[in-house]
Amino acid sequence: SDRGNVRIHESLDELSTDLADYIGELSEASVKERGVFAIALSGGSLVGLMGKLCEAPYNKTLDWSKWYIFWADERVVAKNHTDSNYKLAKDNILSKVPIVPSHVHSINDSVSAEEAADEYEFAIRQLVKTRVVSVSDISDCPKFDLILLGMGPDGHVASIFPNHPVLNEKDEWVTFITDSPKPPPERITFTLPVINSASNVAVVVTGDSKAEAVRLAINDVGPDCPSLPARMVQPTNGKLVWFLDRPAASKLDHP
Numbered sequence: 001s002d003r004g005n006v007r008i009h010e011s012l013d014e015l016s017t018d019l020a021d022y023i024g025e026l027s028e029a030s031v032k033e034r035g036v037f038a039i040a041l042s043g044g045s046l047v048g049l050m051g052k053l054c055e056a057p058y059n060k061t062l063d064w065s066k067w068y069i070f071w072a073d074e075r076v077v078a079k080n081h082t083d084s085n086y087k088l089a090k091d092n093i094l095s096k097v098p099i100v101p102s103h104v105h106s107i108n109d110s111v112s113a114e115e116a117a118d119e120y121e122f123a124i125r126q127l128v129k130t131r132v133v134s135v136s137d138i139s140d141c142p143k144f145d146l147i148l149l150g151m152g153p154d155g156h157v158a159s160i161f162p163n164h165p166v167l168n169e170k171d172e173w174v175t176f177i178t179d180s181p182k183p184p185p186e187r188i189t190f191t192l193p194v195i196n197s198a199s200n201v202a203v204v205v206t207g208d209s210k211a212e213a214v215r216l217a218i219n220d221v222g223p224d225c226p227s228l229p230a231r232m233v234q235p236t237n238g239k240l241v242w243f244l245d246r247p248a249a250s251k252l253d254h255p
C-alpha cells in the first residue's frame, strides 16, 4: 500500500531476525553506493529487537567501520542515565560491535534541551557538507540512509507527540520539547521533514497496546483520521517498512 510495506511476524524472534536482515541489506547497499551508512536510532523496545545485529552472522559480516550512528530522538539526561537512548544503544549494541567511536553522534548532555537540539542540528549540517549524510534533492534536508522508529500507544514516533506543535515544524531539522507526555519531559527530536527525507524509514511496533494506533497509522480510516504522528511518516522518495508482531497487527483490516 502507499502506507509502506507491512511485515507481520509470528514471534519476536522472527521479527528480530527480519529486522537484522533488513538493516544488514541496507548497510551493504549504502556502503556500496556511498562508502558509508548513516543510521538514526530511537529509544524503547526497538533497541532490544535490534540485538541480533550483535550475533553471528551479522556481527562478522557487516561493515561496521562504515557506520555512522545518530539518534532520531533523545532524552535530555546524562549519557550514563538509565533514561538515555544513547546508553540504551551503547549497552545493547554499540559496545558489542566494532563501531568507530568518533562515528557515534550522540547529543551534548551538559547543556539545555534547546542548546542540545541546536548543536545536534549543527553537527548534522557539518556531516551533510562532507557527505557522511546525504542531502535530499527536493527538500535540502539531510537524507539518512535509514531512520529507525518505535511507536507509542498514542501514535507518537521519535519525540513527536499527538497534537504537539512539533508536528507542524517545517524549518528546523532537530527541535526540542520540554513537555513530553512520556517521561522524561525534556527531549530533542528529528522533525517530520527530516524523517520524511530519509532513504528508508522503518517503524518497529510490538504488542496489543499499540494495535489501535497501528490501525490508525496504516489503514484507510477516512477523512476523520486524526493527525497521528505515525500516520504523518510518509517518506517523499524513500521506502517505508512496518515491522509488526501479530498482536500489534491485530486491528488491521487485512492483516
Ligand code: 6PG
Pocket (backbone or CB within 6 Å): 042, 043, 044, 045, 046, 073, 074, 075, 085, 149, 150, 151, 152, 156, 157, 158, 159, 182
Ligand atoms: C523514546 C523513543 C520513542 C519510542 C516509543 C516506543 O525515546 O521514548 O524514541 O519514540 O521509540 O515510545 O517505545 P516502546 O517501543 O518502548 O514502547
